Amino acid sequence: MKINKAQASLEFTLVFVITLLFIVLTVNVFIWLNHCMVGRQVGYEDTRSEAGTPEDTLVGKTDFYTRPDLNVFAPGGYLEK
């Protein structure tokens, strides 16, 4: 098979774009994971007083954080609700 001179450049361009895209999407996953941990911590701290209030509806509040759905194509890995 005859190899054209520009074939390597073409392959490189294609693979380079795909690799970059792959890295960006993976980074988005990490940003999402990080956001979940920070958001959960903030939600937990914000509801400390409520959770310690001796009332049936407030004591031990556990629904202090809702994780956003992962969307690797969105900047930051998630869409704000």
Next chain:
Amino acid sequence: MKKIFLSNQKAQAVLELATFGSLVLFCLALLIHFGLQMNYQQNLQMQAFRKALKMAYYKQGPDSQAGLAVIKDKPVVDPRDRWGFADRVSVGSGASVTWSNTLNGVYVNEISEDPDVKDMPRTYIEINKEAGGIGLADDEINDSIADRGVDPQAKQKGIFTTGYWKKIDVGSFPSLPYLGIYLEDSKHEHGTKDYFPLAVRPQDIKVFQDEQDPQQKSAVYQYAGLKRTLSSVVLIPNDAELEKFNQGKSRPVSIMAVKGTAGNDCLDNFCGTLKEILYLDSSAGQIDASYVEVKPWDKDKTLQDKQGILMDYEKKLDYGSGAEITVTETDKDISTITESSATQTITHKIRLNDKSIQEVPVTFYPNPIGAYEVTYENK
């Protein structure tokens, strides 16, 4: 000499891609693995504390303490599995909350009234509750929890006692020549409180009635003109135990109630000498709490006898018939549905005080949404 180095062979690029590409994918998957695991761990830690807080609140009383241990096996991407199966990683957390205004150990005022089993200290264990393991349902953590007896049904709900009450008649207990008590040493050279052990005869201990609460009676040892309320003592039935106590190796029991010789006819708050002691034996519960915590220095030894949730659990993976692909073809499109019948059975173990093992096996099935459907246009 034969050349063995790689020259510009045709498959070189493919080889490099296969080697480094798989390495990169492995590293990325490993990072996601730990990222997810940390998320699950953080969430469980927070949820466990809040749940223990709620339990302690609903118990409502001087003994309103709740100790909770939670284990969940969560599916996390595993780059080591050649079939890409989401292995389940065990994440666990524990919390202990005391919600009380009266933090002394005495909570039964009348010694004639035997404590109920619901008054005993308990620990709650939750293992893969959502998947059919053990644990209290969220709507069960309410007032009824205080009335729940400790029976086989309670064990299936993950409720275990960590102590049980015992009563001794001091007067008619000749094998109990001494009681070991701890006196506060306020003259410590560093200004901090310290305690020193002292073996005393039971008849030297007096019983006084609280003026504010006539029902409340305290065992008091008059020593050097000071009244010292006893909340924990060491029962010393023989010389060997006395020697052990003097060496600081004894394990005290918590006093729940005391009774003097004068009974309820107390004069000037003095109810006579010690007659009966109602105490809490922390080694007599379904789980001996002293074995729950493993100290670094006796780790190897204690692990053999550890009670509560054991560290070694069994994990069994069954790939089943593998992935099944169902293809449906119409004039317009071709649809494929990929389903897996792989299951994973994880068995956690709880060792009880009677040395028996309570196993909590849970089988995880593929999630229904794990059936992937792909549709192609049929040209």
